[in-house]
Amino acid sequence: MSLGFRFSEYIPAPEENNGFESLLKLFLQLITITSGDVAEALAWLNSLDKQYQLTSDQYGMGDFIEDLKMKGYLDEDPQRQGTFKITAKSEQQIRKSALEEIFGKLKKGGKGTHATPHTGVGDEASTDQREYRFGDAVEQISMTDSLRNAQINHGLSDFMLTEQDLEVTETEHKTQASTVLMIDISHSMILYGEDRITPAKKVAMALAELVKQKYPKDTLDVIVFGNDAWQIEIKDLPYLEVGPYHTNTVAGLELAMDILRKRKTPNKQIFMITDGKPTCLKEGLRYYKNSFGLDRKVVNKTINLAAQCRKLKIPITTFMIATDPYLQQFVDEFTKVNNGQAYYSSLKGLGHLVFKDYRQNRKRTF
Template sequence: MASGYRFSEYIPPQGNEANFESLLKIFLQLVTMTSGDAAEALSWMSSLDKQYNLTSDSYGMGDFIDDLRKKGYLQENPEDGSMQITAKSEQSIRKSALEEIFGKLKKGNEGNHATPHTGIGDEATTDRREYRFGDALEQISMTDSIRNAQVNHGLSDFMLTEDDLEVNESEHKTQTSTVLMIDISHSMILYGEDRITPAKKVAMALAELIKQKYPKDTLDILVFGNDAWQIEVKDLPYLEVGPYHTNTVAGLELAMDILRKRKTGNKQIFMITDGKPTCLKEGIHYYKNSFGLDRKVVNKTLNLAAQCRRIHVPITTFMIASDPYLQQFVEEFTRVNNGQAYYSSLKGLGHLVFRDYRRNRKKTF
């Protein structure tokens, strides 16, 4: 029986299902921008509908909201009856961010960071070699080893020695632990430019990418303003900018604490920010200076960059700004850490983060 592919004419979805899918894409974008506020996102959608006729007489905004409930994207808060997104919506937002930012990537098999080294690994190859002390029993190729024993000792007095053993070679696969630092200081929404939404999308896309393609890697996410604290991936859609200064020191200290607990060989920090460090915490008080690169704040930040270098943790800084005033600090910070820095527009941020993640995960720092 012949096998192959049968091609037929593509018929796009019709009716309500097509309308729902197109509206869902808009809703997921808006709910990200509203930090998970479903009611505000739907209000924006209603305004857009009036302006651009998103719905039709056969499928209105009320039908769409009903379908969001039925399909598990929306639920009522039992306490106050307000609408809120569900875990299904949160996952859809991450997948949508992944498609938007890394949509041109091809899917790959599960795995870790490939290296040129062979040994005790989890990726089998077609190569064979002699047995070495410490090789796992499951690596031994019994067929090849028995054949060697027959050739070396004959069939009449069969015996199997260590010299007869052959093992299936395997490749080392490295694992990488990444901490992603996101600046949530007030400047991330200053001057009418929304910088926090692209940062959230990049974090969600990176998390979904690691989950799908590199499941043995770890990604920890923290945010920093006056202080720094760790958040879960599921918290990202709800992330908001606060009336904060930029305490980069607190962020780096927390990132280093997280990475100390990780047992992987490769560790790295990605930092998405749009400004200079302007804050330190001294005891219960905050030392702040928003007007310039205060040497007291800068020196403490550079000291941490040097500490990261000594423990082989490179820092890649993604500066969402092109202010020449900041470049001197970023260049000094990068030189002290021996890391990398990029001055990125909001549009190109995701591609830069992915490119560096993929490149760094192939290194042994």
């Protein structure tokens, strides 16, 4: 004999390691700000704990550090007890956190290519349909719609299917894109009491994770420029620091062009995040520097490279995180010569602008 169902009061199970998850989010933010300095990040976290009681009697800071090691977020130096460094797992988690913070939670889609405005024999079905044309692939034929057309055209009593009844689903061509992201690491990125480099790093990490998850066939290269320019790995972004540098935009653009020349993708572009004008050139072994006003020697070389990029069909999108009127004059000239785009952005809106422009440029045919 069945006793049926018995109901009792529902008591939800406590969330496992809720203290760890909340502390981890804060710790990863601090790691980004401290450029990967674990000791400094933990010191700041301890200070915040004292002020805001982040831990409890059940879960303390010591428990959190042990969990970081056990879960693979930290490695301890065997030669120097108590000295830690973040792991590859932490680096990836920092990029994921940046992606969620800046771009919102995005669903991974397909194989990650981007639509162009062209239709035809492509890679992905669209919502548009048309009559059958010679050369259309069999798999493009919409059987349901074609059978309906046959019934309408010929009736049910003497069923027949002709070429005129066939209807096909349009497909959209897909394209790949290669992007070089240039990040200014000149001294002005931390001047005047404003940390501009941390938001720039977060945008770079978020964009890198976006490309990896949603557009894995695309390429993203990151370069930094100060007195010189050099390429960095995506995994090195959390450790990026500003130096006592001027702004050699020319070196950055030259390196970006060299990288993109080697890419075989049809769409290429440069994103440049900066807060100032170009102030430096390298001439042989010496540096030509001038931080006063707009030096035409430096500016003209920069403008010439913008024109070269236009000839190579490489648009440059400039994200200027400063609003000085004389800087706007330079950026306007630079953008006009390249036929690119420019944004004068606050740090708060930087990530959304980068994401918007990245998606828009993926749909263009340059």
